[in-house]
Amino acid sequence: MDLSQYKETTTPPDELAAADEVYGALADSVRRLAVAQLLTTVDFDEARAVAAELDALTSRLQASAKAGSLGVELTAGLDVRNHGNAVIGLRNPFAAALGEHRIVWSDTGAGASVHLNGLYEGPPGHVHGGVLALLLDQLFGEAAAATGVPGMTARLTLNYRRPTPLGDATMMAWLDHREGIKTTIKGHFKDAEGNITVEADGLFITPRWARAGQDAWPSAHPSTFE
Amino acid sequence: MDLSQYKETTTPPDELAAADEVYGALADSVRRLAVAQLLTTVDFDEARAVAAELDALTSRLQASAKAGSLGVELTAGLDVRNHGNAVIGLRNPFAAALGEHRIVWSDTGAGASVHLNGLYEGPPGHVHGGVLALLLDQLFGEAAAATGVPGMTARLTLNYRRPTPLGDATMMAWLDHREGIKTTIKGHFKDAEGNITVEADGLFITPRWARAGQDAWPSAHPSTFE
Numbered sequence: 001m002d003l004s005q006y007k008e009t010t011t012p013p014d015e016l017a018a019a020d021e022v023y024g025a026l027a028d029s030v031r032r033l034a035v036a037q038l039l040t041t042v043d044f045d046e047a048r049a050v051a052a053e054l055d056a057l058t059s060r061l062q063a064s065a066k067a068g069s070l071g072v073e074l075t076a077g078l079d080v081r082n083h084g085n086a087v088i089g090l091r092n093p094f095a096a097a098l099g100e101h102r103i104v105w106s107d108t109g110a111g112a113s114v115h116l117n118g119l120y121e122g123p124p125g126h127v128h129g130g131v132l133a134l135l136l137d138q139l140f141g142e143a144a145a146a147t148g149v150p151g152m153t154a155r156l157t158l159n160y161r162r163p164t165p166l167g168d169a170t171m172m173a174w175l176d177h178r179e180g181i182k183t184t185i186k187g188h189f190k191d192a193e194g195n196i197t198v199e200a201d202g203l204f205i206t207p208r209w210a211r212a213g214q215d216a217w218p219s220a221h222p223s224t225f226e
Numbered sequence: 227m228d229l230s231q232y233k234e235t236t237t238p239p240d241e242l243a244a245a246d247e248v249y250g251a252l253a254d255s256v257r258r259l260a261v262a263q264l265l266t267t268v269d270f271d272e273a274r275a276v277a278a279e280l281d282a283l284t285s286r287l288q289a290s291a292k293a294g295s296l297g298v299e300l301t302a303g304l305d306v307r308n309h310g311n312a313v314i315g316l317r318n319p320f321a322a323a324l325g326e327h328r329i330v331w332s333d334t335g336a337g338a339s340v341h342l343n344g345l346y347e348g349p350p351g352h353v354h355g356g357v358l359a360l361l362l363d364q365l366f367g368e369a370a371a372a373t374g375v376p377g378m379t380a381r382l383t384l385n386y387r388r389p390t391p392l393g394d395a396t397m398m399a400w401l402d403h404r405e406g407i408k409t410t411i412k413g414h415f416k417d418a419e420g421n422i423t424v425e426a427d428g429l430f431i432t433p434r435w436a437r438a439g440q441d442a443w444p445s446a447h448p449s450t451f452e
Binding site: 005006007018019022023025026027029030032033034036037038039040041042043044046047048050051053054055057058060061062063064065066067068069070071072084085086087089091092093094117118119120121122123124125128129130131133134135136137138141152153154155156157158159160163166 | 231232233244245248249251252253255256258259260262263264265266267268269270272273274276277279280281283284286287288289290291292293294295296297298310311312313315317318319320343344345346347348349350351354355356357359360361362363364367378379380381382383384385386389392
Protein backbone atom coordinates (compact mmCIF):
# COMPACT_ATOMS: atom_id res chain seq x y z
CA MET A 1 0.00 0.00 0.00
CA ASP A 2 1.61 3.25 -1.01
CA LEU A 3 0.51 6.63 -2.19
CA SER A 4 0.94 5.58 -5.81
CA GLN A 5 -2.19 3.46 -5.38
CA TYR A 6 -4.17 6.61 -4.79
CA LYS A 7 -5.58 8.10 -7.94
CA GLU A 8 -5.10 11.83 -8.24
CA THR A 9 -8.08 13.84 -9.32
CA THR A 10 -7.81 17.22 -11.01
CA THR A 11 -11.55 17.88 -10.93
CA PRO A 12 -12.21 21.33 -9.44
CA PRO A 13 -13.46 21.34 -5.81
CA ASP A 14 -16.89 22.75 -6.66
CA GLU A 15 -17.52 19.98 -9.17
CA LEU A 16 -16.46 17.37 -6.65
CA ALA A 17 -18.83 18.90 -4.09
CA ALA A 18 -21.72 18.84 -6.56
CA ALA A 19 -21.04 15.17 -7.38
CA ASP A 20 -20.82 14.30 -3.69
CA GLU A 21 -24.21 15.87 -3.09
CA VAL A 22 -25.96 13.96 -5.86
CA TYR A 23 -24.28 10.58 -5.42
CA GLY A 24 -24.35 10.89 -1.63
CA ALA A 25 -28.12 11.41 -1.80
CA LEU A 26 -28.41 8.36 -4.05
CA ALA A 27 -26.50 6.27 -1.50
CA ASP A 28 -28.78 7.55 1.25
CA SER A 29 -31.79 6.41 -0.77
CA VAL A 30 -30.30 2.93 -1.00
CA ARG A 31 -29.58 2.94 2.75
CA ARG A 32 -33.22 3.72 3.51
CA LEU A 33 -34.36 1.13 1.00
CA ALA A 34 -32.12 -1.51 2.62
CA VAL A 35 -33.80 -1.07 6.00
CA ALA A 36 -37.28 -1.07 4.44
CA GLN A 37 -36.43 -4.23 2.50
CA LEU A 38 -35.17 -5.97 5.65
CA LEU A 39 -38.32 -5.27 7.62
CA THR A 40 -41.09 -5.29 5.03
CA THR A 41 -44.07 -7.60 5.34
CA VAL A 42 -45.80 -6.64 2.09
CA ASP A 43 -47.45 -9.54 0.30
CA PHE A 44 -45.60 -11.73 -2.18
CA ASP A 45 -46.98 -10.06 -5.30
CA GLU A 46 -45.97 -6.62 -4.07
CA ALA A 47 -42.51 -7.87 -3.04
CA ARG A 48 -42.02 -9.37 -6.51
CA ALA A 49 -43.24 -6.18 -8.18
CA VAL A 50 -40.86 -4.00 -6.16
CA ALA A 51 -37.97 -6.39 -6.92
CA ALA A 52 -38.68 -6.09 -10.65
CA GLU A 53 -38.65 -2.31 -10.44
CA LEU A 54 -35.40 -2.39 -8.46
CA ASP A 55 -33.80 -4.56 -11.14
CA ALA A 56 -34.83 -2.01 -13.76
CA LEU A 57 -33.27 0.82 -11.73
CA THR A 58 -30.11 -1.26 -11.31
CA SER A 59 -29.88 -1.53 -15.09
CA ARG A 60 -30.25 2.23 -15.44
CA LEU A 61 -27.39 2.79 -12.98
CA GLN A 62 -25.25 0.24 -14.80
CA ALA A 63 -25.68 2.10 -18.11
CA SER A 64 -22.59 4.10 -17.18
CA ALA A 65 -20.39 2.76 -14.41
CA LYS A 66 -16.91 2.10 -13.14
CA ALA A 67 -15.69 -1.47 -12.78
CA GLY A 68 -14.62 -3.24 -9.62
CA SER A 69 -14.32 -0.75 -6.80
CA LEU A 70 -14.09 2.99 -6.32
CA GLY A 71 -10.56 2.97 -4.94
CA VAL A 72 -9.32 6.15 -3.32
CA GLU A 73 -8.76 9.53 -4.92
CA LEU A 74 -6.48 12.28 -3.72
CA THR A 75 -7.32 15.87 -4.60
CA ALA A 76 -4.74 18.53 -5.42
CA GLY A 77 -5.30 19.77 -1.86
CA LEU A 78 -4.51 16.25 -0.60
CA ASP A 79 -8.04 15.58 0.54
CA VAL A 80 -8.69 11.85 0.64
CA ARG A 81 -11.83 10.76 -1.18
CA ASN A 82 -12.47 7.20 -0.03
CA HIS A 83 -16.10 7.08 -1.02
CA GLY A 84 -16.18 3.31 -1.32
CA ASN A 85 -14.94 2.62 2.21
CA ALA A 86 -17.01 -0.05 3.97
CA VAL A 87 -17.38 2.03 7.14
CA ILE A 88 -17.21 5.68 6.16
CA GLY A 89 -17.67 5.73 2.37
CA LEU A 90 -20.01 8.48 1.17
CA ARG A 91 -21.14 6.27 -1.71
CA ASN A 92 -21.10 2.94 0.13
CA PRO A 93 -24.66 2.06 1.20
CA PHE A 94 -23.32 -0.45 3.75
CA ALA A 95 -21.55 2.44 5.48
CA ALA A 96 -24.63 3.58 7.35
CA ALA A 97 -23.73 3.41 11.04
CA LEU A 98 -22.17 6.86 11.19
CA GLY A 99 -25.13 8.58 9.53
CA GLU A 100 -24.63 12.33 9.47
CA HIS A 101 -21.77 12.03 11.92
CA ARG A 102 -18.10 11.78 11.12
CA ILE A 103 -15.33 10.18 13.05
CA VAL A 104 -13.95 13.09 15.09
CA TRP A 105 -10.20 13.46 15.46
CA SER A 106 -8.33 15.00 18.38
CA ASP A 107 -4.72 15.27 19.51
CA THR A 108 -5.18 12.17 21.61
CA GLY A 109 -7.26 9.91 19.37
CA ALA A 110 -10.62 9.64 17.66
CA GLY A 111 -14.25 9.04 18.53
CA ALA A 112 -17.67 8.72 16.96
CA SER A 113 -21.38 8.43 17.64
CA VAL A 114 -23.08 5.67 15.72
CA HIS A 115 -26.59 4.40 15.23
CA LEU A 116 -26.91 0.67 14.65
CA ASN A 117 -30.16 -0.34 13.02
CA GLY A 118 -31.55 -3.80 12.26
CA LEU A 119 -29.04 -4.30 9.44
CA TYR A 120 -26.28 -4.68 12.04
CA GLU A 121 -27.98 -7.46 14.00
CA GLY A 122 -26.32 -10.61 15.28
CA PRO A 123 -27.96 -12.04 18.43
CA PRO A 124 -31.64 -10.99 18.63
CA GLY A 125 -31.93 -7.27 19.27
CA HIS A 126 -28.16 -6.91 19.59
CA VAL A 127 -25.29 -5.78 17.40
CA HIS A 128 -23.30 -8.47 15.61
CA GLY A 129 -19.96 -8.83 17.39
CA GLY A 130 -18.18 -8.65 14.05
CA VAL A 131 -19.81 -5.33 13.23
CA LEU A 132 -18.29 -3.90 16.40
CA ALA A 133 -14.91 -5.18 15.21
CA LEU A 134 -15.47 -3.59 11.80
CA LEU A 135 -16.28 -0.19 13.30
CA LEU A 136 -13.45 -0.28 15.84
CA ASP A 137 -10.93 -1.28 13.17
CA GLN A 138 -11.76 1.84 11.18
CA LEU A 139 -11.77 4.03 14.29
CA PHE A 140 -8.42 2.70 15.51
CA GLY A 141 -6.77 3.34 12.15
CA GLU A 142 -8.02 6.90 12.26
CA ALA A 143 -6.81 7.32 15.85
CA ALA A 144 -3.33 6.22 14.75
CA ALA A 145 -3.39 8.80 11.96
CA ALA A 146 -4.93 11.53 14.13
CA THR A 147 -2.14 11.22 16.69
CA GLY A 148 0.71 11.39 14.24
CA VAL A 149 1.21 8.79 11.56
CA PRO A 150 -1.00 6.50 9.54
CA GLY A 151 -0.72 2.81 10.25
CA MET A 152 -1.73 -0.46 8.71
CA THR A 153 -3.47 -2.75 11.20
CA ALA A 154 -1.07 -5.49 12.27
CA ARG A 155 -3.07 -6.86 15.19
CA LEU A 156 -6.47 -6.13 16.65
CA THR A 157 -7.78 -7.71 19.86
CA LEU A 158 -11.40 -7.36 20.91
CA ASN A 159 -12.62 -8.21 24.40
CA TYR A 160 -16.38 -8.51 24.51
CA ARG A 161 -17.68 -7.53 27.95
CA ARG A 162 -21.43 -7.68 27.37
CA PRO A 163 -23.89 -7.71 24.45
CA THR A 164 -24.40 -4.35 22.70
CA PRO A 165 -28.08 -3.50 22.10
CA LEU A 166 -29.07 -2.16 18.68
CA GLY A 167 -29.57 1.60 18.66
CA ASP A 168 -27.35 4.51 19.59
CA ALA A 169 -23.81 3.93 20.78
CA THR A 170 -20.43 5.63 20.96
CA MET A 171 -16.87 4.53 20.40
CA MET A 172 -13.55 6.04 21.47
CA ALA A 173 -9.92 5.27 20.67
CA TRP A 174 -6.72 6.80 21.96
CA LEU A 175 -2.97 6.57 21.51
CA ASP A 176 -1.52 4.24 24.11
CA HIS A 177 2.10 3.98 22.99
CA ARG A 178 4.30 4.79 20.01
CA GLU A 179 7.80 3.50 19.41
CA GLY A 180 9.49 3.61 16.03
CA ILE A 181 7.12 2.27 13.43
CA LYS A 182 4.83 0.67 16.01
CA THR A 183 1.76 2.41 17.39
CA THR A 184 -0.53 0.90 20.00
CA ILE A 185 -4.10 2.16 20.16
CA LYS A 186 -6.67 1.34 22.83
CA GLY A 187 -10.36 2.02 22.89
CA HIS A 188 -13.85 0.89 23.64
CA PHE A 189 -17.44 0.72 22.55
CA LYS A 190 -20.25 1.98 24.79
CA ASP A 191 -23.97 1.35 24.58
CA ALA A 192 -26.58 4.11 24.93
CA GLU A 193 -26.57 3.69 28.71
CA GLY A 194 -22.85 4.31 28.88
CA ASN A 195 -21.88 0.71 29.61
CA ILE A 196 -18.60 -0.41 28.07
CA THR A 197 -19.50 -3.38 25.90
CA VAL A 198 -16.19 -3.99 24.07
CA GLU A 199 -12.62 -3.13 25.02
CA ALA A 200 -10.00 -3.34 22.32
CA ASP A 201 -6.38 -2.74 21.56
CA GLY A 202 -4.59 -2.64 18.26
CA LEU A 203 -1.07 -2.58 16.89
CA PHE A 204 -0.45 -0.42 13.82
CA ILE A 205 2.65 -0.33 11.66
CA THR A 206 3.69 2.82 9.84
CA PRO A 207 3.81 2.01 6.13
CA ARG A 208 7.17 2.40 4.38
CA TRP A 209 6.12 5.34 2.26
CA ALA A 210 5.19 7.30 5.38
CA ARG A 211 8.43 6.64 7.26
CA ALA A 212 10.80 8.96 5.38
CA GLY A 213 8.79 12.02 6.16
CA GLN A 214 5.23 13.04 6.65
CA ASP A 215 5.19 16.01 4.30
CA ALA A 216 3.30 14.06 1.69
CA TRP A 217 0.80 12.89 4.22
CA PRO A 218 -2.69 14.38 3.81
CA SER A 219 -3.78 16.17 6.94
CA ALA A 220 -7.54 15.81 6.67
CA HIS A 221 -9.20 12.52 7.48
CA PRO A 222 -6.89 10.13 5.68
CA SER A 223 -9.07 7.42 6.92
CA THR A 224 -8.41 4.73 4.40
CA PHE A 225 -5.50 3.40 6.34
CA GLU A 226 -7.39 1.16 8.69
CA MET B 227 -28.84 -14.19 25.56
CA ASP B 228 -31.01 -17.24 26.09
CA LEU B 229 -33.39 -19.31 24.06
CA SER B 230 -36.35 -17.32 25.37
CA GLN B 231 -35.15 -14.43 23.17
CA TYR B 232 -35.82 -16.56 20.14
CA LYS B 233 -39.31 -16.20 18.81
CA GLU B 234 -40.99 -19.48 18.00
CA THR B 235 -42.78 -19.67 14.70
CA THR B 236 -45.63 -22.05 14.03
CA THR B 237 -45.83 -21.22 10.32
CA PRO B 238 -45.78 -24.46 8.27
CA PRO B 239 -42.43 -25.25 6.57
CA ASP B 240 -43.79 -24.84 3.03
CA GLU B 241 -45.07 -21.37 3.80
CA LEU B 242 -41.72 -20.43 5.30
CA ALA B 243 -39.97 -21.73 2.19
CA ALA B 244 -42.25 -19.70 -0.08
CA ALA B 245 -41.61 -16.54 1.95
CA ASP B 246 -37.86 -17.16 1.89
CA GLU B 247 -37.91 -17.42 -1.88
CA VAL B 248 -39.77 -14.16 -2.40
CA TYR B 249 -38.06 -12.05 0.26
CA GLY B 250 -34.68 -13.61 -0.48
CA ALA B 251 -35.04 -12.57 -4.11
CA LEU B 252 -35.98 -9.06 -3.00
CA ALA B 253 -32.81 -8.90 -0.87
CA ASP B 254 -30.77 -10.08 -3.85
CA SER B 255 -32.22 -7.26 -5.92
CA VAL B 256 -31.11 -4.76 -3.30
CA ARG B 257 -27.64 -6.35 -3.20
CA ARG B 258 -27.24 -5.90 -6.96
CA LEU B 259 -28.60 -2.37 -6.71
CA ALA B 260 -26.08 -1.54 -3.97
CA VAL B 261 -23.13 -2.45 -6.18
CA ALA B 262 -24.59 -0.58 -9.15
CA GLN B 263 -25.18 2.49 -6.99
CA LEU B 264 -21.60 2.38 -5.68
CA LEU B 265 -20.07 2.31 -9.12
CA THR B 266 -22.47 4.27 -11.29
CA THR B 267 -21.32 7.27 -13.29
CA VAL B 268 -24.70 8.24 -14.73
CA ASP B 269 -25.27 11.99 -14.98
CA PHE B 270 -26.71 14.02 -12.12
CA ASP B 271 -30.25 14.20 -13.53
CA GLU B 272 -30.41 10.45 -13.96
CA ALA B 273 -28.96 9.84 -10.48
CA ARG B 274 -31.59 12.15 -8.99
CA ALA B 275 -34.37 10.47 -10.97
CA VAL B 276 -33.31 7.00 -9.84
CA ALA B 277 -33.08 8.20 -6.21
CA ALA B 278 -36.64 9.53 -6.41
CA GLU B 279 -37.90 6.21 -7.75
CA LEU B 280 -36.02 4.35 -5.02
CA ASP B 281 -37.65 6.53 -2.38
CA ALA B 282 -41.06 5.66 -3.82
CA LEU B 283 -40.25 1.94 -3.67
CA THR B 284 -39.05 2.37 -0.09
CA SER B 285 -42.43 3.84 0.80
CA ARG B 286 -44.18 0.88 -0.81
CA LEU B 287 -42.11 -1.55 1.25
CA GLN B 288 -42.82 0.45 4.41
CA ALA B 289 -46.58 0.17 3.85
CA SER B 290 -46.47 -3.05 5.85
CA ALA B 291 -43.39 -3.70 7.95
CA LYS B 292 -41.94 -4.91 11.20
CA ALA B 293 -40.25 -2.44 13.53
CA GLY B 294 -36.64 -2.43 14.64
CA SER B 295 -34.97 -5.67 13.63
CA LEU B 296 -35.94 -9.14 12.47
CA GLY B 297 -34.62 -10.94 15.52
CA VAL B 298 -34.33 -14.70 15.32
CA GLU B 299 -37.10 -17.25 14.89
CA LEU B 300 -36.99 -20.90 15.86
CA THR B 301 -39.18 -23.35 13.97
CA ALA B 302 -40.92 -26.33 15.57
CA GLY B 303 -38.10 -28.40 14.05
CA LEU B 304 -35.57 -26.12 15.82
CA ASP B 305 -34.32 -24.59 12.61
CA VAL B 306 -32.82 -21.21 13.31
CA ARG B 307 -34.11 -18.44 11.07
CA ASN B 308 -31.71 -15.54 11.57
CA HIS B 309 -32.61 -13.72 8.38
CA GLY B 310 -31.45 -10.35 9.67
CA ASN B 311 -27.92 -11.48 10.53
CA ALA B 312 -25.29 -9.00 9.29
CA VAL B 313 -23.15 -11.75 7.74
CA ILE B 314 -25.45 -14.59 6.76
CA GLY B 315 -28.97 -13.14 6.88
CA LEU B 316 -31.14 -14.19 3.93
CA ARG B 317 -32.97 -10.87 4.09
CA ASN B 318 -30.01 -8.67 5.03
CA PRO B 319 -28.69 -6.93 1.88
CA PHE B 320 -25.37 -6.19 3.63
CA ALA B 321 -24.87 -9.94 3.99
CA ALA B 322 -23.58 -10.40 0.46
CA ALA B 323 -20.09 -11.88 0.80
CA LEU B 324 -21.28 -15.48 1.00
CA GLY B 325 -23.48 -15.24 -2.08
CA GLU B 326 -24.95 -18.62 -2.92
CA HIS B 327 -22.56 -20.32 -0.53
CA ARG B 328 -23.21 -21.21 3.06
CA ILE B 329 -20.77 -21.57 5.89
CA VAL B 330 -19.99 -25.30 5.83
CA TRP B 331 -19.77 -27.19 9.10
CA SER B 332 -17.65 -30.23 9.85
CA ASP B 333 -16.69 -32.24 12.93
CA THR B 334 -13.56 -30.15 13.29
CA GLY B 335 -14.77 -26.64 12.47
CA ALA B 336 -16.27 -24.53 9.73
CA GLY B 337 -15.27 -22.93 6.45
CA ALA B 338 -16.62 -20.80 3.63
CA SER B 339 -15.91 -19.39 0.21
CA VAL B 340 -16.63 -15.70 -0.11
CA HIS B 341 -16.62 -13.09 -2.83
CA LEU B 342 -15.75 -9.59 -1.72
CA ASN B 343 -16.89 -6.90 -4.13
CA GLY B 344 -16.29 -3.16 -4.08
CA LEU B 345 -18.68 -2.69 -1.17
CA TYR B 346 -16.11 -4.32 1.11
CA GLU B 347 -13.24 -1.99 0.23
CA GLY B 348 -10.85 -0.37 2.68
CA PRO B 349 -7.42 0.36 1.19
CA PRO B 350 -7.64 0.81 -2.61
CA GLY B 351 -8.49 -2.51 -4.27
CA HIS B 352 -8.31 -4.36 -0.97
CA VAL B 353 -10.74 -5.66 1.62
CA HIS B 354 -11.35 -3.48 4.66
CA GLY B 355 -9.54 -5.06 7.62
CA GLY B 356 -12.68 -4.72 9.71
CA VAL B 357 -14.72 -6.66 7.15
CA LEU B 358 -12.32 -9.58 7.58
CA ALA B 359 -12.91 -9.35 11.33
CA LEU B 360 -16.68 -9.30 10.76
CA LEU B 361 -16.59 -12.42 8.60
CA LEU B 362 -14.20 -14.32 10.86
CA ASP B 363 -16.26 -13.49 13.94
CA GLN B 364 -19.29 -15.15 12.37
CA LEU B 365 -17.26 -18.11 11.13
CA PHE B 366 -15.59 -18.68 14.51
CA GLY B 367 -18.94 -18.68 16.32
CA GLU B 368 -20.20 -21.28 13.89
CA ALA B 369 -17.03 -23.36 14.33
CA ALA B 370 -17.63 -23.36 18.09
CA ALA B 371 -21.19 -24.57 17.55
CA ALA B 372 -20.22 -27.07 14.85
CA THR B 373 -17.74 -28.76 17.15
CA GLY B 374 -20.04 -29.16 20.10
CA VAL B 375 -21.52 -26.18 21.88
CA PRO B 376 -22.54 -22.66 20.95
CA GLY B 377 -20.49 -19.86 22.41
CA MET B 378 -20.66 -16.13 22.83
CA THR B 379 -17.50 -14.37 21.66
CA ALA B 380 -15.45 -13.32 24.67
CA ARG B 381 -12.22 -12.41 22.86
CA LEU B 382 -11.18 -12.24 19.23
CA THR B 383 -7.61 -11.52 18.10
CA LEU B 384 -6.79 -10.83 14.48
CA ASN B 385 -3.25 -10.85 13.13
CA TYR B 386 -3.07 -9.20 9.74
CA ARG B 387 -0.27 -10.73 7.68
CA ARG B 388 -0.77 -8.98 4.36
CA PRO B 389 -3.47 -6.99 2.53
CA THR B 390 -6.38 -9.06 1.14
CA PRO B 391 -7.28 -8.18 -2.46
CA LEU B 392 -10.95 -7.75 -3.33
CA GLY B 393 -12.39 -10.78 -5.13
CA ASP B 394 -12.64 -14.43 -4.24
CA ALA B 395 -11.29 -15.69 -0.93
CA THR B 396 -11.75 -18.51 1.57
CA MET B 397 -11.84 -18.73 5.33
CA MET B 398 -11.40 -21.65 7.70
CA ALA B 399 -11.82 -22.11 11.44
CA TRP B 400 -11.20 -25.09 13.68
CA LEU B 401 -11.51 -26.18 17.29
CA ASP B 402 -8.21 -25.64 19.07
CA HIS B 403 -9.12 -26.42 22.68
CA ARG B 404 -12.17 -26.88 24.87
CA GLU B 405 -12.22 -26.93 28.64
CA GLY B 406 -15.38 -26.49 30.67
CA ILE B 407 -17.28 -23.51 29.35
CA LYS B 408 -14.29 -22.18 27.40
CA THR B 409 -13.72 -22.96 23.75
CA THR B 410 -10.73 -21.72 21.78
CA ILE B 411 -11.08 -21.48 18.01
CA LYS B 412 -8.31 -20.74 15.52
CA GLY B 413 -8.53 -19.94 11.87
CA HIS B 414 -7.41 -17.89 8.93
CA PHE B 415 -8.38 -16.01 5.82
CA LYS B 416 -6.82 -16.80 2.45
CA ASP B 417 -6.79 -14.77 -0.74
CA ALA B 418 -7.54 -16.25 -4.17
CA GLU B 419 -3.87 -17.25 -4.59
CA GLY B 420 -3.93 -19.24 -1.37
CA ASN B 421 -1.88 -16.79 0.66
CA ILE B 422 -2.85 -16.52 4.30
CA THR B 423 -3.76 -12.89 4.85
CA VAL B 424 -5.18 -12.98 8.39
CA GLU B 425 -4.61 -15.42 11.25
CA ALA B 426 -7.00 -15.28 14.14
CA ASP B 427 -7.93 -16.92 17.40
CA GLY B 428 -11.00 -16.54 19.52
CA LEU B 429 -12.27 -17.44 22.96
CA PHE B 430 -15.92 -18.45 23.24
CA ILE B 431 -17.94 -18.95 26.40
CA THR B 432 -20.82 -21.42 26.52
CA PRO B 433 -23.94 -19.48 27.51
CA ARG B 434 -25.69 -20.47 30.73
CA TRP B 435 -28.77 -21.88 29.04
CA ALA B 436 -26.63 -24.28 27.01
CA ARG B 437 -24.62 -25.62 29.94
CA ALA B 438 -27.20 -27.87 31.58
CA GLY B 439 -27.67 -30.00 28.52
CA GLN B 440 -27.61 -29.67 24.81
CA ASP B 441 -30.90 -31.36 24.08
CA ALA B 442 -32.59 -28.06 23.41
CA TRP B 443 -29.81 -27.00 21.12
CA PRO B 444 -30.78 -26.82 17.45
CA SER B 445 -28.56 -28.97 15.35
CA ALA B 446 -28.74 -27.15 12.05
CA HIS B 447 -26.76 -23.96 11.58
CA PRO B 448 -27.52 -22.20 14.82
CA SER B 449 -25.29 -19.48 13.59
CA THR B 450 -26.64 -16.54 15.47
CA PHE B 451 -24.36 -17.26 18.35
CA GLU B 452 -21.33 -15.47 17.09
